[in-house]
Amino acid sequence: MRIALFATCLADTMFPAAAKATVQLLERLGHEVVFPLEQTCCGQMHVNTGYQDQALPLVRRYVRTFEACDVVVAPSGSCVGSIRHQHAMVARQAGEVGLASRAEAVAGRTYELSELLVDVLEVEDVGAYYPHRVTYHPTCHSLRVLRVGDKPLRLLRQVRGLDLVELPAAEQCCGFGGTFAVKNADTSTAMLADKMRHVLDTGADVCTAGDASCLMHIGGGLARLRTGVRTVHLAEILASTEAS
Amino acid sequence: MTFLGMPAHAPRGVGHLRGDESFPAAARTALANPQLRRNLQHATTTIRGKSGRVIAELPDWEELRSAGSALKAYTMANLPRLLEQLEEKVTAAGGVVHWAADANEANRIVTDLIKETGEQRVIKIKSMATQEIALNEALEAAGITPVETDLAELIVQLGHDKPSHILVPAIHRNRSEIREIFLREMPGVDPALTDDPPELAGAARRYLRETFLSTRVAVSGANFGIADTGTLAVVESEGNGRMCLTLPDTLITVMGIEKVVPSWQDLEVFLQLLPRASTGERMNPYTSMWTGVTPGDGPQNFHLVLLDNGRTAVLADEVGRQALHCIRCSACLNVCPVYERTGGHAYGSVYPGPIGAILSPQLTGIEDNASLPYASSLCGACFDACPVKIDIPSILVHLRNQAPHPRTEKAAMAAAAYTMDRPKLYERAQRAAKLSKLLGKRGRGLPPPLNGWAASRDLPAPPPESFRDWWRGR
Numbered sequence: 001m002r003i004a005l006f007a008t009c010l011a012d013t014m015f016p017a018a019a020k021a022t023v024q025l026l027e028r029l030g031h032e033v034v035f036p037l038e039q040t041c042c043g044q045m046h047v048n049t050g051y052q053d054q055a056l057p058l059v060r061r062y063v064r065t066f067e068a069c070d071v072v073v074a075p076s077g078s079c080v081g082s083i084r085h086q087h088a089m090v091a092r093q094a095g096e097v098g099l100a101s102r103a104e105a106v107a108g109r110t111y112e113l114s115e116l117l118v119d120v121l122e123v124e125d126v127g128a129y130y131p132h133r134v135t136y137h138p139t140c141h142s143l144r145v146l147r148v149g150d151k152p153l154r155l156l157r158q159v160r161g162l163d164l165v166e167l168p169a170a171e172q173c174c175g176f177g178g179t180f181a182v183k184n185a186d187t188s189t190a191m192l193a194d195k196m197r198h199v200l201d202t203g204a205d206v207c208t209a210g211d212a213s214c215l216m217h218i219g220g221g222l223a224r225l226r227t228g229v230r231t232v233h234l235a236e237i238l239a240s241t242e243a244s
Numbered sequence: 245m246t247f248l249g250m251p252a253h254a255p256r257g258v259g260h261l262r263g264d265e266s267f268p269a270a271a272r273t274a275l276a277n278p279q280l281r282r283n284l285q286h287a288t289t290t291i292r293g294k295s296g297r298v299i300a301e302l303p304d305w306e307e308l309r310s311a312g313s314a315l316k317a318y319t320m321a322n323l324p325r326l327l328e329q330l331e332e333k334v335t336a337a338g339g340v341v342h343w344a345a346d347a348n349e350a351n352r353i354v355t356d357l358i359k360e361t362g363e364q365r366v367i368k369i370k371s372m373a374t375q376e377i378a379l380n381e382a383l384e385a386a387g388i389t390p391v392e393t394d395l396a397e398l399i400v401q402l403g404h405d406k407p408s409h410i411l412v413p414a415i416h417r418n419r420s421e422i423r424e425i426f427l428r429e430m431p432g433v434d435p436a437l438t439d440d441p442p443e444l445a446g447a448a449r450r451y452l453r454e455t456f457l458s459t460r461v462a463v464s465g466a467n468f469g470i471a472d473t474g475t476l477a478v479v480e481s482e483g484n485g486r487m488c489l490t491l492p493d494t495l496i497t498v499m500g501i502e503k504v505v506p507s508w509q510d511l512e513v514f515l516q517l518l519p520r521a522s523t524g525e526r527m528n529p530y531t532s533m534w535t536g537v538t539p540g541d542g543p544q545n546f547h548l549v550l551l552d553n554g555r556t557a558v559l560a561d562e563v564g565r566q567a568l569h570c571i572r573c574s575a576c577l578n579v580c581p582v583y584e585r586t587g588g589h590a591y592g593s594v595y596p597g598p599i600g601a602i603l604s605p606q607l608t609g610i611e612d613n614a615s616l617p618y619a620s621s622l623c624g625a626c627f628d629a630c631p632v633k634i635d636i637p638s639i640l641v642h643l644r645n646q647a648p649h650p651r652t653e654k655a656a657m658a659a660a661a662y663t664m665d666r667p668k669l670y671e672r673a674q675r676a677a678k679l680s681k682l683l684g685k686r687g688r689g690l691p692p693p694l695n696g697w698a699a700s701r702d703l704p705a706p707p708p709e710s711f712r713d714w715w716r717g718r
Contacts, residue, residue: 007711009664013710014707015707046660046661049644049657054657140621171625190585191581224701
């Protein structure tokens, strides 16, 4: 299958390993990956901070960039959530009815990584090898906006060498929330403290998730406290093999 | 109505819909209170567990939620007609209906009605509407003593405190604090009182029973006002509300206009949704219903005050109006990770938590509660928990779009959007992002509000090359 990658601005700029891993994984599974260079950002930060008019050109850009693609994948539940649940709304609010229906069509072909693997490519064992004790944080938008359910866990359970440990109170938010983390830094930190306590309670070496943004938050806290626990994107685990 | 024909917001200077400080500032104080954090964590976890268990017992919970949502949407679309129908039925049953445009008008109506009876003390049933309009303060100013009879509301009143939860107003207090409040403030309390919960409840019972038997006017709120029968309904857990609704000569009910439901049969849905979502009970313990006046039985004078106080303004917003669907179960508070840590006072309004973050700014106008729509990480737990499926996260985003924005943020957002829409410029910005390593992991020297991130979280180390540079080079 020919799959277009939407890397997301955060992974493209700060966490390229997650996007590279997505490419390597899909190519290993026998698919062709394309990366249209006109892509930038989905506009979620603007929408969720209250700047819908400024998000409009970014919605238009996303639609134009990926309109010709059959399938689009992004290594982020949050960005796919925004594409699926906000893009058409932003266009409609601006009175752009045509753009809204085009946005809906592209959004219908845009998948978060675990959705693409399990629902579209119908694979759970991706042939990965990752010999570490790992706990999985489900991330709010994967869980409650996209409803990915246990798809990421089903993928992780098939990874050889991986010791998967359940995260207590996994479904509680880590406190990131985009600009929430700076606008309400104290509350965000209080939420993060509990998330980190639960991660540490598992005794895992690695905390994984399907979103670079939540991992940046949890990882930033774990690093500040010198816990020695790393955050690694789900795509990187699934891309790992015995050869790597 | 204002001169422009737009419905008015709740007026300033009266009521409890606005805080003294912004949410982040008030939250900082609350987060530093270890007792509050422990009380809240324990209480919300307990209610969440209990509610989750009894909801799981119902095979048709999702259908009930959909029915509740549809009934509320129908009600809002037909509000004027349903309210007039309610007025007609209540009047026909011997009640008197009053229309209050705002808090000032409602307080004046209730105060005048009590003055007409010549009484100087009233008993009150826990009611969000009367807290919203600060009726107690208005009564005290007129020389009338209101006595709260809901146990938790009594604790709040005696403690000269404010409620911090819709359903459990004293959730921020533990039993030793309650004992101290009773010893200090409760008339005739036994000085040997301990903090044993049955003993505390016993002390409140002795005090309240005397008050019930010697007070001739009661003030209540209403959970539902049924248009096709003119019946009012109050649901509560203690029976103290029932005392207030049956013992006095005069009953005055203050009801928000959104509490009307079309027909008697609709209670079938709401009385299943409300107790399971709120207290985690299968059936509500005390459900009191009355229709006007019944000769020789219960209060012989009944007044219904229909309160707008900004609700019509909420109704005018086609996205935001869903906030009026709320049945005050507080399930969204109990699942909210923000509420669990800050408690209700940080929201500055009698309506805290996720529902408060969308309701208060709409009632007052967004300028007066501009920080509330941002008091959420948009995690979505509230939407999943809401028994009438209010899409709280979408309304939060909608309100953020209307909120006044700080000037520096506006400039930064405009610059980001400009850059993001120009791939060449975006790539240059990506290369510049590598300079962020000059800040070090601790991000010293970051300007506000970005220093808020760096206060507790390391900055990610910039990668040697962006993904797109790697892609081009492979």
